[in-house]
Amino acid sequence: TSSPLEDVLDCLMRLAESQLTGIFGSVLLLDKDGSHLRHGAAPSLAKAYTRAIDGIAVGPKMGSCGTAAYRREPVIVADIMHDPLWQDHCELAAAHGYRSCWSTPILSHQGAVLGAFAMYSTTVREPTAAETRLIDFTTRIAGIAIERKLAEDRIHFMANHDVLTGLPNRALLEDRLSQAILYAQRYDRWVTVVFIDLDNFKLVNDTLGHNAGDELLKTVASRIVERVRATDTVVRLGGDEFVVVLFDQPTNVDLISETLQAIRAAIAEPVQLGAHRLRATASIGIASYPKDGTNPDTLLANADAAMYRAKEFGRDNFQFYAPEFNTRAHEKFVLQEDLRNALARSEFTLFYQPQVDLRSGHVFAVEALIRWNHPTRGMLAPTAFIPTAEETSLIVPIGDWVLHEACRQNKAWQDAGLPPMTVCVNVSARQFREKNLIGRVADALKVSGLEARYLELEVTESLIMQDIDLAVATMNQLQNLGVQISIDDFGTGYSSLSALKTFPVARLKIDKSFINDIAADENDQAVASAVISLGQNLNLRVIAEGVETDDQVAFLRKNNCDEMQGYHFSEPVSAPDIEKMLSGEPLD
Known part of the structure; x- marks a missing residue:
């Protein structure tokens, strides 16, 4: 189905609970850092208990679930109050009447830990054979549902992000820029679009090879991200071109210039590419809403024109957009077309x-x-x-x-x-x-x-x-x-x-x-x-x-x-x- 993962896991827990008496199901999901378990579904567990175990660490002596994920094997605790794995958490469980907990790690088809499934009982005991079979079945179904969700997330990410750098790509740029413009309209702020083109990048590819070029791009991408705020967006358009959307900017050119100087300085720091140590520079063009355009296409085009102006000034500098740049861009286009014909016409x-x-x-x-x-x-x-x-x-x-x-x-x-x-x-x-x-x-x-x-x-x-x-x-x-x-x-x-x-x-x-x-x-x-x-x-x-x-x-x-x-x-x-x-x- 296309239902959200939370709904699928919730239904799975209710189905398992309906087959048994006095049993409460829980699914915890491994977080992105791989060291904590987060709430997935637990429709019948006490809400206070669910909140308390949300974010529990993966490791030895971390109750049934944290230990199962750590050991990558089932952990059956028949008596929570007297089991050493629960010594730091037994009073929390006892406060809600939970006396036994049987947990199984949820594994992907490749064997990676995805989370943990647990059944809680209000009595001191081990699971019956029928309960063990139900645990195994439920764990497999939960694993399939989680893997599917991760695959969907990955597909969505790949469709909207650059494979090499992990940055948002052109497909996501327009959406982010449109949102930033709407916010700026509402609160009378600026949005600044920064078009960055690395200087002489082709020379790096031609002389040091494409692997070195890829490493340079990844290094530059991470440096740009480090110099802007979390609310800003850094995009790789392709090749050696990046776009930065500076969100919620004050109406002050000097403050924008400070950010741009920081980006320039970061890009220019030495980069070690194998045996070669080099410094990269960039030509940067800037266009701001509302002065230089009121929609994404115009802002991007004008920032691009300003970037080319920066190249004309000898590279390694930034230029703010001015309307005459578009006239110059048109003249340049005409000159390129004339040049293409000049040889054939013996001019x-x-x-x-x-x-x-x-x-x-x-x-x-x-x-x-x-x-x-x-x-x-x-x-x-x-x-x-x-x-x-x-x-x-x-x-x-x-x-x-x-x-x-x-x-x-x-x-x-x-x-x-x-x-x-x-x-x-x-x-x-x-x-x-x-x-x-x-x-x-x-x-x-x-x-x-x-x-x-x-x-x-x-x-x-x-x-x-x-x-x-x-x-x-x-x-x-x-x-x-x-x-x-x-x-x-x-x-x-x-x-x-x-x-x-x-x-x-x-x-x-x-x-x-x-x-x-x-x-x-x-x-x-x-x-x-x-x-x-x-x-x-x-x-x-x-x-x-x-x-x-x-x-x-x-x-x-x-x-x-x-x-x-x-x-x-x-x-x-x-x-x-x-x-x-x-x-x-x-x-x-």
Whole structure:
């Protein structure tokens, strides 16, 4: 039947009692902690006695029921007043006229203790054979009823909770959020929806494996739960996304911010995943009822939009929702769709910025820089679309196109009689993690016919530091192809000198941020001169990017920097203009 368990057990006790005279039945259920027995059914026992034994511990000398559950075997006590198992409870039983108690543990079909069934008598005696058979029958039926209820509870829990973390899932979120909104309407309070997305979670899965990713999710889930109240709800939406519903919030943004800072700090505490110790960060978006929405769907959508805004601000921060986020979200969606079509429509083009030897003034290389000739927005710089390409994984086919086109163009220049030079191509973190990167590079060289020594791949310092062992292995494979490697944005990451010595690289590129004020800023001068000195000691060439003024060039020459790149010599120009420049022809 679908009757509540309490009703089923109550009827079972009444049925057993109807077969006997002067017998009172009782069922106690094992609680969740497995150490106490709770009231299940006892229709004929004195209510005061039932209340007194509700919560009795499982253990030796805990009366008939507590001992039966502890021993996992029947306990027959013929005389409560003189049995040592009852020495702490005999007066309680005597006060209600109970003189004997026969208890049997209720076991699941797998042998786990579910509770205890007991028959009480007002006389000192042991059960008859007929009573023993009735006890066995009743115990089995009680076990079936309890197991069914536990299975139903488990099914209901699984339907509404995440299997990995045990948190409520999306199915339960709307119900909890709707209840919170109704309460806030009635008592003029706020409800705050917090959308949490772990930063770079895919990197953990890709480099450490899915088991490590699962452990990280479970750790983060428990930390978030610890930082909110019991009345709040923490939900796992799936993947690396969580939602927190802060119930009954005061109308005070500062107090909400305190809770969010506590959640951020908890997530950022170190996590030990096998041999690896790492810190997780999250991008967090916040929307509150009634200001940012009056129904669950709107609040969730707006908190999601705010979360994406937090990602745009560089991750590891939280943003409160503002209406313009939805406009931005729409623009981003349109940009993604346009990006998907751009490759098929051949809308991308490459510009090239010369790299110059500071001693001879000779152009020895060019860096390939992508531009997007958008059908309605005109020529777009990489900053306008590369972040979106990286988020959607479109960076992989776009990067592949850049690699092939740069190799093709460099071979075309050589075939046209220009002196051989190197073409430098940036490799994104997403491309670098692709398992077939080596094959893609080899294919670009093969298709174009370009010798590997005329291709240089630029990787960022921060990319290498995400997983040094993997990065060095990949760079060694590229070097075995004959391809050169340089570290871009050097000085902005955290690579140690001991690690740097193991990198199979040919050049260090000083980040533009240190060049901008190098003529006047002593800190920038110190960093730049240190990088130049470091490169020389490791037999690496050093190139400065973003060089725009005579003063910057003078400083770099004075400090023996090898090479430079920037508007001081030339802005990025088209392939035909590079050809003219190297042929000595004037540019248009």
